[in-house]
Amino acid sequence: MDSINRTRPVNAIQRQNDLSQLIARTEESISTGKSFNRPSEAPSSWLELSSISRQSSIESSWTNNIGRARVLAQQAESTLDTISNGVIRTRELMVLANNETLAPQDREIIAIELESLQNQFNQLTQVKDNYGGQLFHSGDPIKMRIDTNVLVAPAPTLQAVAGNIDIGGGATETLDTLMTDLINAVRTGTPAERLVQLDHAKSMTDHFSTLVGGQGILVNRLEEQELRLQESQLNTSERRSALENTDVAAAISQFKSLLVNLEAAQQLYAQTARTSLIQLIG
Template sequence: MESINRNRPNDAIQQQRGLSTLIAKAQESIASGKSFNRPSEAPSSWLEVSSLGRKAAIEDSWLINIGRARIKAQQAESTMDTIASGVTRAKELVILANNETLSTADRDVIAIELESLRDQFNQLSQAEDSYSGKLFHAGDPIQMRIDTNVLVTPSPNLQSLAQSIDIGGGATSDLDTIMNDMITAVRTGTAADRSQQLERTESLVSHFATLVAGQGLMVNRLDEQEDRLLQSQLTSTERRSTLENTDIAEAVTRFQSLLVNLEAAQRLYANSSSTSLIQLIG
């Protein structure tokens, strides 16, 4: 007599195949530690993982820029701080030179030290950065991108540093000219000339104090942006791990449940296969 299975739907067989496929996927997931291995297995998760990957690549490039910008910014900060200390020393020397009891020889010694400071300032203004470029670029300031709409200038340009210094009365001058005038006033100038140069030293001290303070803020800004990006990457990594990595305990529980369901389906199918048509309709 023919089995009832010849005429019954293939639902039971398809159910067993489906369960076997799910079991195989569960085994693969447990073995690989990945919740999915092909985009088709979890399209939405795969899209999100891809998006997180692109985001991480962009943030990596910003972090590289921050690293390079920080090196340049810190070097500029140190250099400007050295100039600021030199300017303070120049002010002390001009104050000393204003003592009318000094001899011409004494003032000449002061002028020689001022010349040394001037040469040092010129050398520092033309210093190279760690990447063999000018630390203080002549022309438009060099900017670096550290976020989608964020550009920073790691160091001021040469004009801001040493070529447009406010000397009062709406006038500006460059550092080299100011130092040369200072040296001349100390060496051969009158008391009035030296008094005027003392006012210039005040302008220099104020100018470089402002630059050093601003550069310190730039370094802090780079540090804060780096921290923000690193936190963003940590969050993205955790989210990606949640999407990609298998929850082993959950996967094992699901695997065991699928095995139980498959065994039950197989028993039911076996019982149905052994039942004759007469038994079913009798």
């Protein structure tokens, strides 16, 4: 007599096994709160999550760079603004010094104030940043990546700040030399020499006005980029949650449906098995 087991529908047994495994995975997803726990359970979702993780890591490094760059850019903006205000005062003093009715002692007072401003400028151009380095360093600008193929220099170099001031006619001069020339012109210069230095004082104000404006634009750019990355990270987090987290209500509904289907499959299998047995012993 043939074995009863050999006559049982193989596909019915397999269906019960599949349903049992699916029920177990659904139960696990409900208890853990994760829609899947192994790549094989959802290959496409796993691949997307891997891509999201890589992008999130990259964007986190950009966000860190932006935070550091913004601190440096704001410190540079504040320092340049202080120098700019001092340069404006320098120009005012040169206008006053060009008044030919001034007594020598009056010009000496102006020269002393200009020397004080010169010392202040030298200190500010050598100031340390909040991380212990030079705020305006010598050499090539230090750049930070804030997006794909986007690099920014949070602060201008020392050369850009105090080394290449355009005084017209294609000539440039350092801030310290310009201040020395102004002081000498006030103390011992001729009216014509003081007039030339007044033009140089205007060149200085234009130079620092441009630098301050550029720093303001950079700070705004960094803030806008940070907001864009924050929005991107929020969207990424929402997408990750949609992929990873279990929709509990839907999972419970599916769990109940699978239990019903398994029960029906078991009943059908039992009925088929009984019929086969009767046929064998009949």
